[in-house]
Amino acid sequence: GQxxxxxxxxTATEGAIVQINCTYQTSGFNGLFxxxxxxxxxxxxxxxxxxxxxxxxxxxxxxxSRSKGYSYLLLKELQMxxxxxxxxxxxxxxGFQKLVFxxxxxxxxxx
Amino acid sequence: xxxxxxxxxxxxKRTGEKVFLECVQDMDHExxxxxxxxxxxxxxxxxFSYDVKMKEKGDIPEGYSVSREKKERFxxxxxxxxxxxxxxYLCASSSPGTGTGANVLTxxxxxxxxxx
Numbered sequence: 001g002q003x004x005x006x007x008x009x010x011t012a013t014e015g016a017i018v019q020i021n022c023t024y025q026t027s028g029f030n031g032l033f034x035x036x037x038x039x040x041x042x043x044x045x046x047x048x049x050x051x052x053x054x055x056x057x058x059x060x061x062x063x064x065s066r067s068k069g070y071s072y073l074l075l076k077e078l079q080m081x082x083x084x085x086x087x088x089x090x091x092x093x094x095g096f097q098k099l100v101f102x103x104x105x106x107x108x109x110x111x
Numbered sequence: 112x113x114x115x116x117x118x119x120x121x122x123x124k125r126t127g128e129k130v131f132l133e134c135v136q137d138m139d140h141e142x143x144x145x146x147x148x149x150x151x152x153x154x155x156x157x158x159f160s161y162d163v164k165m166k167e168k169g170d171i172p173e174g175y176s177v178s179r180e181k182k183e184r185f186x187x188x189x190x191x192x193x194x195x196x197x198x199x200y201l202c203a204s205s206s207p208g209t210g211t212g213a214n215v216l217t218x219x220x221x222x223x224x225x226x227x
Contacts, residue, residue: 041221091214101146
């Protein structure tokens with residue numbers, strides 16, 4: 001089985017930097033995904049890590065440490081529109097490669 | 112713009128009714144999925160399909176069935192709806208493989224089902 005943990009909720013201020021952590025315990029790890037989901041909308045793909053290190057995409061970066069079972073999503077220069085839930089998902093290399101999601105972190109950005 | 116379209120955004124059904132949730136994708140993806148999303152529980156996989164007429168149980172298949180007669184269409188069926196199936200249902204599709212683009216899920220807008 002697998003266990004994926006994320007904080008339930010975080011708050012931050014516009015213009016600031018926030019780091020959303022995700023820890024996982026799984027066998028056959030084969031990649032970690034981050035999705036963004038605005039209230040009432042579908043999740044949308046943000047980033048993917050399969051090797052250790054940092055992947056940067058504009059204001060968003062994602063980091064992975066496979067030995068520690070740990071990832072984080074870093075959001076810089078926060079904007080009000082970044083208020084959303086952020087979902088961490090792990091892909092397992094066991095048969096069909098489906099994703100297993102964490103419960104998500106709700107981020108509230110205030111002025 | 113690529114799309115996953117779910118036929119109904121909101122449904123209200125009564126206990127015991129048969130419910131069909133339809134999902135169509137226009138990306139020629141092999142893989143299709145049905146998830147349900149509940150507060151505090153996140154996204155949980157109900158069923159998935161990796162090819163036409165193929166289906167596999169996910170983590171919570173009880174009370175559900177699926178149908179995939181055509182590559183672009185994946186239907187979720189609640190044979191006899193119960194109140195504990197009140198939820199947001201999300202359909203998704205992806206292409207297979209092991210590279211970065213593989214398994215990137217494209218989701219539909221969701222179907223919010225209320226069972227009374």
